[in-house]
Amino acid sequence: MKHRNQMTRIVCAALLAILPGTVLAKGDPATGKEKSAVCQACHGLDGKSIAPNYPNLAGQHESYLVKALADYRAGRRTNPIMAPMAANLSDQDIEDLAAWYAGQDGLKDLSIK
Amino acid sequence: MRNLIISAALLAMSGLALPTQSAHAGDVAAGKVKAYTCTGCHGIPGYNNVYPTYKVPKIGGQNYEYLTAALKAYRNGERHHSTMELQATSLTDEDIEDISAYFASLGNDN
Numbered sequence: 001m002k003h004r005n006q007m008t009r010i011v012c013a014a015l016l017a018i019l020p021g022t023v024l025a026k027g028d029p030a031t032g033k034e035k036s037a038v039c040q041a042c043h044g045l046d047g048k049s050i051a052p053n054y055p056n057l058a059g060q061h062e063s064y065l066v067k068a069l070a071d072y073r074a075g076r077r078t079n080p081i082m083a084p085m086a087a088n089l090s091d092q093d094i095e096d097l098a099a100w101y102a103g104q105d106g107l108k109d110l111s112i113k
Numbered sequence: 114m115r116n117l118i119i120s121a122a123l124l125a126m127s128g129l130a131l132p133t134q135s136a137h138a139g140d141v142a143a144g145k146v147k148a149y150t151c152t153g154c155h156g157i158p159g160y161n162n163v164y165p166t167y168k169v170p171k172i173g174g175q176n177y178e179y180l181t182a183a184l185k186a187y188r189n190g191e192r193h194h195s196t197m198e199l200q201a202t203s204l205t206d207e208d209i210e211d212i213s214a215y216f217a218s219l220g221n222d223n
Binding site: 049051052053054055056059060061062063064066067076077078106107108109110 | 151152155158159165166167168169170173174175176177178179182183191192193216220
């Protein structure tokens with residue numbers, strides 16, 4: 001019985017180890033650009049927003065964009081505009097959109113000066 | 114009649130010009146000092162948030178109004194992130210405006 005528990009633990013650990021690599025299919029920027037038509041209405045042609053109340057997305061970290069869209073879709077992050085936009089996105093849509101915006105030139109990393 | 118048309122045109126133009134004006138309440142210099150804490154996470158290129166793991170968002174050159182809205186949403190509990198909610202609880206409206214003005218000023222094209 002003890003041996004079996006140990007095996008279960010090893011199998012679980014192995015599954016957890018491969019999980020981060022398999023959950024996210026790699027985003028395709030070109031496909032993301034095609035899918036971004038509705039986003040452009042507020043976030044601009046290439047992720048530089050048309051008005052200051054909308055965030056710039058150009059150059060944002062890909063993993064943060066994925067997290068933000070997934071949070072909107074799940075209702076963890078609430079916004080009356082973004083909730084319906086994100087509701088029908090697939091995981092692949094989110095990956096593609098994030099890849100597109102992350103690849104644009106825009107937001108800057110801060111540096112401590 | 115002509116004056117009326119010119120007046121209407123001027124009014125329309127001033128109305129259009131309003132949203133692009135960047136006049137806001139924040140003080141960039143004061144914001145730079147207040148933002149020192151923020152650089153602990155947002156100032157390290159590629160720094161990872163954990164559980165779930167994703168990169169801490171870039172905020173250099175982000176829009177002023179978006180930044181103030183985000184900080185206020187963290188402060189009043191509308192937006193959730195344990196670190197950010199704790200950071201925002203101690204900020205006054207003026208702090209939020211100054212910090213936002215500083216980060217917004219760092220963009221090349223804003």
